[in-house]
Amino acid sequence: MLKRRRFAALAALCTASVLALSACGGGSSDTAAQGGAGAPSELAISTSGTWITTFAPLWAAAPEMAAIEKKYNTKISYPGFGKGNDALTAMLGGSAQICNCSFNTALKAALASDELHYVVNMNKGAGTVAIAAKRYEAERGTDLAKFDGGNWGYTSEGSISQVSLKEAAEHSGLDWANQKGIALGAMNAFAPALQTGRIDIAMMDVASAAQAVKDGIGYPVLNTNDLSVFGPIGGTLIGNGLVMPEKFRQKYPELSQDLVNAVVAGLNRVRTVTDPAAVMQLMPQGFRDARSDPQLFAAEWAFTQPGFLSTDGSTTEQAVKDTTGGGDFSEADLAKPEAGTFLDNSMVDKAYEQLRIPRPAVQTAS
Structure with a gap:
């Protein structure tokens, strides 16, 4: 009975979030449907690796992403790279429009005068x-x-x-x-x-x-994904999330918000699910094909799932301090205007308003 209720709740969340993508946003749906100013004809989200379990919120957002493709007459792809720097380079070079990147990797690019924003977090901990x-x-x-x-x-x-x-x-x-x-x-x-x-x-x-x-x-x-274990060591580390160029957000404001809404929906779909078999049912076929060994996936999920409990998609200033405190950024770096505008929680805040789903309480470092 509990499993039935849980799947019913997940199905309700899925339906509500997909409907929200169609109903919410400030742009013109007619323009978007024509593939005009509302979206590019193809949208690449570069990511480090393919079907990585740590990025489960992105994969679990498949229903919302499909709705976005239909709404904007666009095609979404996820080109995978062996490491995060290459995924970031793809976005900066123009072969991808958005990056699923680690916070620190993208912040370094932002400090080099690239106008970038970290707009939604997928996991806390190093992944x-x-x-x-x-x-x-x-x-x-x-x-x-x-x-x-x-x-x-x-x-x-x-x-x-x-x-x-x-x-x-x-x-x-x-x-x-x-x-x-x-x-x-x-x-x-x-x-x-x-x-x-x-x-x-x-x-x-x-x-x-x-x-x-x-x-x-x-x-x-x-x-590192278990805050109760790693919190006393390094505090709350910010993991991967969607990084958007300012130019993209300005050109496609409604699409940008819909993409954040999708990831927030995906995050809330998986964040508290501990049963690996239940998680697998929430994933697209590509992920299932890549995780054909149930025993191996169970071990992956046991390592991964705690990292979702400490995020609702947004990020605190304390987490920024914890993440950037490893010595790779100077005080002068972090005082730059580009560092101050890099983290932007406003789209996550708006996502919860548009999706109309409860904002979860998150685990904090103690």
């Missing part, structure tokens, strides 16, 4: 799990201090995986300057590097982490 080589499990366990002087892997310098790994090491009393940091680039490089001994511990995406554990290559040391 990653620290996985150590299996050979260390008995000797070192989850004590990061025992990895002193070792090889620490992450995607790239300044990435959220590097920032969170550095903070975790320093919280354990280690001097990051004494660690051998290795930027591995693409996500698929993690497991081979761990298996061959190139790295001793790595901050992996959840899919790589779950696979490494299943294959017996590594074991979990720290889940």
Whole structure:
């Protein structure tokens, strides 16, 4: 009976949010339907990786995205890249209109005078799990201090995986300057590097982490998505979200709002669902095809789902301080006007008004 009620509630949310996309917004629906000023004929949202579980709110927004395609006579695609910097470059270079990017990665571009806005958050936490080589499990366990002087892997310098790994090491009393940091680039490089001994511990995406554990290559040391665990270490880290250029928002204001509404609807559809089988039913076919192993997906979802409990799509100033406090931004950087306007919660606020769904209480760092 509880499952029936939960699915009924989810179905109601889906129906209400899709209807809201058609009914709300300040632009002309006639113009939009003609593919005129309302939207480009094709809309690419660049993202790091394809069908990544951490981005579940985006994939769960498939019904809303389909409604947007119909409303605006446009085609939405999600070109995937091996790392966030490449996804951002695609947007800045014009091959994508919007980026599903990490907060810090996009903020760096914004500080370089690109007028960008982080308009809706999908997850808090780094979206990653620290996985150590299996050979260390008995000797070192989850004590990061025992990895002193070792090889620490992450995607790239300044990435959220590097920032969170550095903070975790320093919280354990280690001097990051004494660690051998290795930027591995693409996500698929993690497991081979761990298996061959190139790295001793790595901050992996959840899919790589779950696979490494299943294959017996590594074991979990720290889940950054669990605020109750990572909050005392690094506070509330801002994960990925939609990043929009100011020019896009000005040219397509109604479309921009509808896209934020879609992600907010997707987030609320999945954020409290702990049953991986129930989550899978909310996902589009492409995601299901990419997650054909139920046991592996269950491990991924267990790592991922806590990261949705600490967000409603918006972001606090304290979370910005926590996220940018890893040493990659100077006080002068953060005092720039571009930094002050980068975070914009106004579209999330409007999304809850237009979707007419309750705004959830979020978990906070304590």
